[in-house]
Each structure stands twice: as C-alpha cells, then as structure tokens.
Amino acid sequence: MKKSKLLFLVISILSYNIGSSQIDLSVYDDIESVTVTSYWGDINVIGTEASADRVFTMEVVHTDSENNAVRLDQIEGYVDLSVENKQLYIETRTPEGFESIDLNLKIPAHLFLDLKLIKGGNIYADNLKNGVEINILNGSVKIERIGKYALVNAANGEISAEFENIDSDKPVSLVTMNGGITVSLPGNIKRDVRMISRKNGYIQSDFPLASGDKISLNTKQYSKTPIIHTARINGGGALLFLSTENGPLSIKKS
Amino acid sequence: MKEELFEKDIMDFVDGKAKDISNEEAALIGHDLKQIVYDLKSMPLEKVPTTTDKSINDFIKGIPQQKQSILRLNKWWPVMVAAASFALLILVFNQGNSLQDDYQILASNPDKLNFIYKLNEKELNGSDIAWLNSELKKENNPNIKVTIVDLLNNYQSKLDNDFIRQLEDESTPSVQMALLNTLEEIQYEDLNNDLWAFTERKNLDNMVKSKASSILSKSTN
Numbered sequence: 001m002k003k004s005k006l007l008f009l010v011i012s013i014l015s016y017n018i019g020s021s022q023i024d025l026s027v028y029d030d031i032e033s034v035t036v037t038s039y040w041g042d043i044n045v046i047g048t049e050a051s052a053d054r055v056f057t058m059e060v061v062h063t064d065s066e067n068n069a070v071r072l073d074q075i076e077g078y079v080d081l082s083v084e085n086k087q088l089y090i091e092t093r094t095p096e097g098f099e100s101i102d103l104n105l106k107i108p109a110h111l112f113l114d115l116k117l118i119k120g121g122n123i124y125a126d127n128l129k130n131g132v133e134i135n136i137l138n139g140s141v142k143i144e145r146i147g148k149y150a151l152v153n154a155a156n157g158e159i160s161a162e163f164e165n166i167d168s169d170k171p172v173s174l175v176t177m178n179g180g181i182t183v184s185l186p187g188n189i190k191r192d193v194r195m196i197s198r199k200n201g202y203i204q205s206d207f208p209l210a211s212g213d214k215i216s217l218n219t220k221q222y223s224k225t226p227i228i229h230t231a232r233i234n235g236g237g238a239l240l241f242l243s244t245e246n247g248p249l250s251i252k253k254s
Numbered sequence: 255m256k257e258e259l260f261e262k263d264i265m266d267f268v269d270g271k272a273k274d275i276s277n278e279e280a281a282l283i284g285h286d287l288k289q290i291v292y293d294l295k296s297m298p299l300e301k302v303p304t305t306t307d308k309s310i311n312d313f314i315k316g317i318p319q320q321k322q323s324i325l326r327l328n329k330w331w332p333v334m335v336a337a338a339s340f341a342l343l344i345l346v347f348n349q350g351n352s353l354q355d356d357y358q359i360l361a362s363n364p365d366k367l368n369f370i371y372k373l374n375e376k377e378l379n380g381s382d383i384a385w386l387n388s389e390l391k392k393e394n395n396p397n398i399k400v401t402i403v404d405l406l407n408n409y410q411s412k413l414d415n416d417f418i419r420q421l422e423d424e425s426t427p428s429v430q431m432a433l434l435n436t437l438e439e440i441q442y443e444d445l446n447n448d449l450w451a452f453t454e455r456k457n458l459d460n461m462v463k464s465k466a467s468s469i470l471s472k473s474t475n
Contacts, residue, residue: 133363135396137427149364153396155427155459170364171371173397177428178461194371194404198435239371243400245431245461 021071025056025081025107031088033112033130034105038092039119041100047109047127047145058090059104065097079103095119122157129165140179154179158247162254171239180247183240184254190237197227198245206253207233222248354385363395370401374408383409387416396426403432410440418445421452427459434465438472446473 036043041063048055060072060079072078078101080091092101100121107113112130115123120138129147140157143150149170152159158179166172166189174181185191185207195203200222209215211231216223233240233251242249260280266272267284268291275281353373360366370386378386383406390402406413418437424430437445452458453466 131364133395133397135426151363151367151395151397153400153426153428156461169368171367173367173401175397175400175428177431177459192371196404239368241367241371241397241401243404243428243432245428 021059021073023058023060023075025058025088028081028083028088029056029108030086031083031111032086033114034088034090034107035114035116036090036103036105037116037118038101038103038121039095039117040098040121041092041102041117042121042139043103043105043115043117043123045105045107045113045115045125045128047111047125047129048106049109049127055106056108057106061102061104063100063102065099131170150174152176158182164254167238169238171241173239173241175241175243176247177245178247179244180250181242181244182250182252183242184252185233185240187253189233190235191233191240192236192238193229193231193233193240193251194242195227195229195231195249196243197223197247197249199224199226200246200248201227201244202248203227203229203250204248205251207251209233209251210235220248353382357389363398366393366395367398367401370398370405373405378409380412383412384416387420390417390420391423396429399424399426399429400432403429403436407436407439410436413440415444418448421448427462430459430462431465434462434469438469446470 034045036045041061058075058079060075061069062072062078063069075081078093080089080093082089082091090103090105092103102121107128109127109129111128113125113128113132115125115132115134115136117123117134117136117139120136122139123134123136123141123143125132125134125143125146127145128143131148132143132146132150132152134141134143134150134152134154136154136157138156139154140159141152141154142160143152144162145164146161147163147165148167149172150161150163151171151173152161152175153173154176156178157176158181159174159176160182161172161174162184163172163186166186168190172183172191174183180201193209197203202220202223203209203215204218204220209217209229209231210233211229213229213231215229215231216227227249240251242251260275260277263272263275263277264280264284264287267275267281268288275284357366357369360369373382373386376382386402386406390399390406393399393402406417413436417433418440421430421433421437424433437449449466449470453463453470458466
C-alpha cells in the first residue's frame with residue numbers, strides 16, 4: 001500500500017511537470033540561425049521538418065543548489081531571448097551559486113545552430129540540416145543527422161558525430177582535449193583527413209585511408225606515442241580534421 | 255563670241271544699265287530674268303530665329319571646350335600611367351598581402367578553415383607566418399585556431415616571440431594545448447619565463463597545467 005501511494009505521488013509529480021512549460025518560439029519563425037550560450041546544464045536540440053508538424057519550442061529546467069529540478073513556465077530572469085540580424089540569441093543567466101539550467105529545444109531543421117556551453121553539461125543535437133558550431137568546456141557532444149558541416153570544440157569530453165547530406169566543399173573539424181572522437185560519414189564521401197591523437201589513441205576506420213604514411217589501422221591497442229597522420233578518403237576532398245590529446249579516433253560509414 | 259555679247263546685254267538689262275536688248279531672242283530671256291529678280295526682291299524677309307543664334311553660339315563655344323578637355327587628359331596622363339605602374343608593382347612583388355587579402359574576404363568559419371588548411375600545400379615565407387600569428391591572436395573560433403597552430407607547427411624554426419606570446423591571451427584549453435605541443439619542440443631561451451607565468455594563471459585546466467609543468471621540468475633537467 002505504501003509503495004502504490006509512493007508510485008502515485010511520483011507519477012503525479014511527473015505528469016504535472018511534463019504537461020506544462022513549453023515556451024512557444026514560433027514568433028521567431030523568420031530567423032536563419034539560433035545561437036545558444038549557457039553555463040551549466042544539458043542542451044538538447046532537435047530539428048523539426050518543414051511540415052504541419054513543425055514546432056519551434058523551448059523547455060527550460062532549472063536545478064538549484066539543493067538539486068531541486070523545476071520546469072519553468074516563466075523564463076524571465078533565467079533565460080534571455082533576443083533577435084538580431086535574423087539570429088535568435090538564447091542566453092542563460094550567469095550562475096547564481098551552484099545551479100544549472102537545462103535547455104530542450106525543438107527548432108526548424110533548416111536553421112544553423114551555434115552552441116556555447118561555458119562551464120559544463122552534455123550537448124545533444126539531432127536532424128539539423130544547415131550546419132552546427134559547438135564549443136563546450138566539460139561534457140560530451142553527440143550530434144546526429146547533421147547536414148552541411150560541423151565545427152566542434154571540446155575540452156573534457158568525447159565527441160560523436162554522424163552526418164547526412166554533408167557539403168562536399170565544407171570542412172568537418174572535431175577537436176577535443178580529453179576524450180575519443182567518433183565520426184560517421186556517408187560511404188561515398190571524399191575527404192582529406194588530418195588525424196591527431198597525442199596519447200592513449202588508436203585509429204579505427206571503415207574507409208580505406210590512402211596516405212604516404214604507414215597508418216596502423218583497426219588495432220585497438222592504445223599507443224604510447226603520438227599518432228599524427230594525413231590521409232585521403234575516396235581520393236580526397238574537403239577537410240576532415242580530428243584531434244584529441246587523449247583518446248582514440250574512429251571513422252565509420254553511416 | 256556672239257553668245258557672250260548677248261549674255262552681257264542680258265546682264266546689263268537685268269542690272270538696269272541698258273534699257274532694251276536689240277536681239278529679240280536675248281530680249282525674251284532678259285525680260286524673264288528681270289522679272290525673276292524683281293520677284294525675288296519683292297519676297298518678304300524672314301528673320302533668323304534666336305534659337306538658331308544660340309545653337310550656333312553654343313557650337314562655336316563647344317569647339318574650344320573640347321580642345322581643353324583633351325588638354326586636361328594629356329596633362330594627367332603621365333600621373334595615371336605612373337599610378338598604374340605602381341599598382342602593378344605592388345601586385346607582382348607583394349604576394350604576402352595577396353594571401354592575407356584573399357583570407358580577409360572570407361566571411362564564414364568553414365571557408366576560413368578550408369583556406370588555412372590549403373596553406374599546407376604552399377611554402378610559407380616570413381611575412382606569411384607573421385600574418386598567421388596575427389590571425390591566431392584575433393581569431394575567435396577555436397577550431398580555426400587549432401588548424402593554424404597545426405600549420406605553423408611545420409615552421410618551428412621560423413616561429414618567434416609572437417608565437418610564444420599567444421599563450422598569454424589564449425583561454426580555450428584545446429588551443430592552449432595545441433600551442434604547448436608546438437612550444438615543447440621549440441628551442442627558445444625565454445620560453446621558461448613565459449611558461450612559469452602561464453602556469454600561475456587561475457582557472458587553468460588541469461590537463462593544460464600538467465602539460466606546461468611537464469615542459470618546464472624537462473627544460474630545467
């Protein structure tokens with residue numbers, strides 16, 4: 001009996017939170033890009049297709065120093081929205097004590113996304129067709145179904161990136177200081193590849209890597225010496241730059 | 255000869271110098287001509303419109319003006335030739351600026367990054383490296399910065415104080431680490447002083463601090 005009461009209470013709290021707090025951003029429908037700047041907290045961005053189902057919303061969850069998480073109906077004082085030159089700027093407030101602000105965004109898939117996470121958290125982005133640029137200090141980055149190009153820079157955290165309809169003349173640059181890098185690319189892609197893994201690294205690749213260097217491929221043995229190579233995929237093309245100070249590099253066919 | 259005499263008689267008759275012409279045939283011609291001259295003289299006089307005067311006046315004024323404009327062009331011609339020659343000389347001999355100019359018209363980060371990476375196919379000179387150092391200082395995107403450092407790493411013997419001082423202003427850990435990796439391989443006498451100052455910075459990432467300390471300990475041993 002006590003268990004069922006407890007379960008009912010949990011469900012009630014969850015349903016209360018889930019049922020509210022979607023901030024409507026459709027008023028900004030004519031913008032071309034979204035720039036998010038945050039300090040602590042996770043950022044999730046989902047691209048929605050141009051159809052009747054397309055939505056442009058934001059959900060904000062504030063977690064205080066006591067670890068109490070609340071979905072905000074009113075974001076004033078927590079998150080600032082502004083528009084300039086067809087760019088929507090979403091900026092969270094400077095942290096007051098140890099707090100975090102999670103942002104869950106659904107944006108039109110054609111918008112360019114620029115994310116900056118100044119302190120830490122995890123970043124997830126999916127189905128964005130016009131490219132992403134991401135800078136993060138602490139935390140992992142996972143991006144899927146990304147189009148055009150991506151520039152990702154992390155300090156402490158792994159990077160996983162999967163691409164669709166990537167521009168043949170645009171670069172992909174994935175740089176982290178501490179963590180492995182995994183990139184998934186269409187099988188017919190042509191790239192010049194620059195690979196740097198300073199320590200504890202190895203290179204895995206589903207693609208043959210043409211190079212003047214002798215590259216040790218697909219042996220999961222952590223190297224004690226720096227691995228630095230330049231190679232070509234399918235004859236070469238725009239740049240694929242993968243660099244980590246500590247961790248392996250993996251290039252997969254998507 | 256006879257015809258010439260008749261013509262003189264006719265002219266004298268028309269001018270009023272003779273009252274009659276003895277030859278009948280010449281007399282008929284003379285009377286007809288005199289009548290034509292009389293009719294012409296009796297026609298009303300048509301005054302030339304003032305606009306015509308103005309047109310003629312403008313035309314006359316225009317002739318010296320055109321000549322003057324040709325003279326002006328001739329006057330500046332040597333200066334224009336000299337300026338064009340100077341521009342051509344700059345274009346031919348100042349290739350460093352051309353590289354820089356090509357880069358500065360690029361607006362987007364992916365295009366700038368592509369451009370920097372393509373410089374791996376060129377042999378860079380001292381002014382190119384100086385320019386890349388200045389770009390490294392003012393660039394905001396860390397991915398472009400890391401690519402610049404990776405490029406400059408090929409020119410370690412040409413890197414000077416400007417490159418070493420990049421650490422002072424750099425705040426992104428991955429860029430700091432890329433700089434340290436290159437600095438580790440440069441023999442530079444003042445490097446230790448700069449590194450000591452760098453390791454004293456607040457909020458330095460542990461991994462970066464450890465790397466800087468490692469370089470310092472290697473150089474002092």
